[in-house]
Amino acid sequence: MEEDAVIKAMSALAHANRLRIFRLLVVAGGAGATPGTIADSLALPAATLSFHLKELLNAGLIGQQRQGRNLIYRADYAQMGALLAYLTDNCCQGEACDQPAALSCQC
């Protein structure tokens, strides 16, 4: 993952509304969610939600698929994994370090 992409992804997640949207999609899994249901869950005006979904999309953290009148958004787990990996890459100059990463999931 390139530095630019990492910064885009971090910026995308550095906002309460977007973090909540992303977490909602991470928890939702393969089924994803539509803007309508997300707006209901998080009590966001449609225009505001749309702005944030575009940011997350642009950052590559989520994907979009049309299904009739609805759009379905889904978390991009590969991108999330790449982001996490970037932070720890080359940690401690490769020396052994033994604090557990404590990831609750292997998505």
Add this chain to the structure above:
Amino acid sequence: MEEDAVIKAMSALAHANRLRIFRLLVVAGGAGATPGTIADSLALPAATLSFHLKELLNAGLIGQQRQGRNLIYRADYAQMGALLAYLTDNCCQGEACDQPAALSCQC
């Protein structure tokens, strides 16, 4: 980790200079680094570097320790791990998901 703390941490990492500073400290490991050497490595004016170090400190991602005339900054690996864990927590509603996290280190 609380949502507020996650947002602070993400905001801190959502900037090229801070991401570079943090990565430098992650790679440096327990030895850490002083503002002087960081400024040299990244070609940053002292005032600018200081501003960013304060942000990272405030976000809990790094620690500070005085040693004579120098300050030593170090990555906080526990906080980094907690941040990574927050993103994946409750992923896919707990269903099995098998894409590897691809973390290169267990700090």
Add this chain to the structure above:
DNA sequence: GCATTAATTCCATAATATTCGAAATATGGA
């Protein structure tokens, strides 16, 4: 074609973050 539902784009306003020179503070040694 027209009405209906779903979602996005436009736009003006408001709020927040970034930069870095110059001045201030802290430490240790002569």
Add this chain to the structure above:
DNA sequence: TCCATATTTCGAATATTATGGAATTAATGC
């Protein structure tokens, strides 16, 4: 005490980002 080195704080200009109502685009069925 006084000087040199290390680092931070101040401050003011600049740039970026977020909000949400109203208008617009897209898809479906009658």
